Amino acid sequence: MADPLPAATAVLAARIADRADSWDRSGLIPVGTLRELGSAGALCAEVPTRYGGLGLDSLANGELTAEAGSRCSSVRSVMTSQGMAAWTVQRFGTPEQQASWLPRLTGGELAAVGFSEADAGSDLSAMATTIERQGEDVVVEGRKVWVTSAHYADLLVLFGRYQDGAAAVVVPTGVPGVRVRRIADPLGCRAAGHADVRLDQVRLPAGHVLGGAGLPLPLLVTTALAYGRMSVAWGCVGILRACLAAAVRHSRTREQFGKPIGEHQLVAGHLADLLVAEQTATRVCEHASRCWDAGSPDQVIATVLAKHISAGQAAKAASAAVQVLASAGAADGGVVARAYRDAKLMEIIEGSNEMCRLMLADHVLARVPEESR
Numbered sequence: 001m002a003d004p005l006p007a008a009t010a011v012l013a014a015r016i017a018d019r020a021d022s023w024d025r026s027g028l029i030p031v032g033t034l035r036e037l038g039s040a041g042a043l044c045a046e047v048p049t050r051y052g053g054l055g056l057d058s059l060a061n062g063e064l065t066a067e068a069g070s071r072c073s074s075v076r077s078v079m080t081s082q083g084m085a086a087w088t089v090q091r092f093g094t095p096e097q098q099a100s101w102l103p104r105l106t107g108g109e110l111a112a113v114g115f116s117e118a119d120a121g122s123d124l125s126a127m128a129t130t131i132e133r134q135g136e137d138v139v140v141e142g143r144k145v146w147v148t149s150a151h152y153a154d155l156l157v158l159f160g161r162y163q164d165g166a167a168a169v170v171v172p173t174g175v176p177g178v179r180v181r182r183i184a185d186p187l188g189c190r191a192a193g194h195a196d197v198r199l200d201q202v203r204l205p206a207g208h209v210l211g212g213a214g215l216p217l218p219l220l221v222t223t224a225l226a227y228g229r230m231s232v233a234w235g236c237v238g239i240l241r242a243c244l245a246a247a248v249r250h251s252r253t254r255e256q257f258g259k260p261i262g263e264h265q266l267v268a269g270h271l272a273d274l275l276v277a278e279q280t281a282t283r284v285c286e287h288a289s290r291c292w293d294a295g296s297p298d299q300v301i302a303t304v305l306a307k308h309i310s311a312g313q314a315a316k317a318a319s320a321a322v323q324v325l326a327s328a329g330a331a332d333g334g335v336v337a338r339a340y341r342d343a344k345l346m347e348i349i350e351g352s353n354e355m356c357r358l359m360l361a362d363h364v365l366a367r368v369p370e371e372s373r
Contacts (some may be wrong), residue, residue: 004041004054009067011040021333023191031110031152034078042068043082044338051098052106055243058292062234062285065131068244069238073342076238080338080350081149083196083370085111085157087227088168092210092220101170110355112153114144114197115221122355124149124221129160129199131169138162138209140169140177140202148349151182151193157210157219158199165214168224169204179200188341226300227309229348230292236310236346239339240278243314243321246335247274247362250325261324269339270320277313284309301363308356314316314343333352 015033023029037043056064061083068076082105086165104113120126129142142160150156156171156178160293173180179198186194206212210244251262251271261267261276288306291299318339329336347357 004045005056005060005064008040008042008054008056008064008080009046011037011042012064012068012071015073015202015271016071018067020074020338023072023074024333024338027190029072029074029078029152029191029193033150034075034110035108035172037079038082038106038110041106043079043110044086044105046083046084047102047106051102053086053102058230060313061284062230065231066238066241066282066285069235070242072191073239073338074191074193076231076235077189078149078152080228081112081153081232082138084224084228085155088113088157088224089210092168092215093225094211097170097207097210101125101155102334106125109154110149110152111155111157112147112149112193112195114147114150114156114158114223115225115259116145116147117143118145122352124159125217127160127166127217129158131160131162131167133163133206134203136206137203138169138206139202140171141201144197145198146183147195147197148189149193149253150180150195150197153180153193156197158197159217159224160233161217162209163214164218166217168210170208170210171199171202171204173203175204186345188338188343188345190341201268216220219275222300225350226303226357227343230285230288232289232346232350233281233303233306233310234315236343237281237285238280239314239343240274240281240310240317242335243317243339244271244274244278246329247271247321250328251295254328256326267324270324272319273320281306281310281313301360304351304356304359304363307351308353308360310347311343313351315347320344333356337358349368 036322041054045056045326049055086105132139154171156166158358159168177200181196183194254261291302321336322340
């Protein structure tokens, strides 16, 4: 069987081409482009082939995500949302729900996932959105903020309180009571379709609740966020690769004091740091993906580590790339200018740097033997 990764990579390259700058300036990606990517399986490539996906493992999907991240972090953000929605359906949906929803996610329909609320960001235990069973229906009430890709979405996978626990519910954006308000001019990933979502007495068939039963909120959220963290980590690898390539090109062609600036030691030092950052992020992401593919018990903490390191390295490296390009890197919409803004958001979303450090510290305290402390 032919490897689907090269074809998916080619589709991404062709659809994005040189359009990322204009999308960044306008704050919008053509919906038709996103639907084409979705229909090609590129937005949630880990979905099994029986549901229309490409059936990639985490390592291959990571490289695809890095490719998107190197070209357009807004497209990569949509990939993260679509993949997280599909992963949630795969993990928590019944076989019937998987057969119903997954082909739609690989067939051109677009999805977004809503966790955060005005008073529930890092502390998702403060989530106030409710999913209430009423006979054969459920009624969803609540507010979600900064929902990536919601502006484009046909379907929303939203998390809320349900019975004695929590649940994820699939909400079509076209049903009564759903209002999506786009957030204009965000700092980074400007064309990712960030939006606030309001749900006023949204009535749906009970079959839209994935799994049909209340689950512990930490289990539900952690499982879904793990996919998002992995996707963001690999997207940051792409940002690093784009920054390294741009800095090297400029350093070879820009001359000062009679020679290319790359031959000046302080600039060369920036290039070395960029390479170290890209290689470090790549290796930690490869390790995390291999943990996923092997079903290792370390996959959750490996993913947190990958996200933390990759996001931090991307933010530092993007700053270094702007420094190397100087005024040439300051043009709004340019590769390193976009990377500088986009990478900063990566230190916040899917678990801020601070939250990642706390999780890593908890892991150390729980796993390191007492006599070694």
